[in-house]
Amino acid sequence: MFRVANESEPNGSVRFDVPHVGEWQRVAPRYVVVEIVGSILFGLVLCGAATLVWLLANQTWALYVGLAIAVITIVSVAFEPRRVRSIGYQLRDDDLLFRRGIMFQRFVAVPYGRMQLVDITRGPVARWLGLADLKFVTAAAATGVEIPGLDDADAESLRDRLVQLAESRRAGL
Incomplete structure (x- = not known):
């Protein structure tokens, strides 16, 4: 099925050759919306939990965790279209x-x-x-x-x- 090519890539890594039989079938472009909604909801739940810890327990570290989660969610949403195209x-x-x-x-x-x-x-x-x-x-x-x-x-x-x-x-x- 898969065979390792005899030649290494210029950077020294080994490349897998997948026999080309036909065109890759891709998922529907609308699937990006499903992934973005899921990522945003997950990020909002985690940010909400961090905000509750910050407000109710007066833990300053939770504010920074919430901000980090927000940044990671934004970066994740930015990569979703490319990730969906890879399927x-x-x-x-x-x-x-x-x-x-x-x-x-x-x-x-x-x-x-x-x-x-x-x-x-x-x-x-x-x-x-x-x-x-x-x-x-x-x-x-x-x-x-x-x-x-x-x-x-x-x-x-x-x-x-x-x-x-x-x-x-x-x-x-």
């Missing part, structure tokens, strides 16, 4: 290849014959935007993959396709 998947002959991440990239290849569960979930903001997350699980816990931010129709058709492929591959085992 993609490919349906290959024998497996589904999933990728995500900017600095720490993750590639997961899930063989169709090993899929045990294909599930669609929708959170409140995603449901409002007409988006869904497609999750599939194998016997190995490390290969559980979730493709977030798919259009509802795309998630349902991909689920049906993956179930069909998984059944045909398991029958051949």
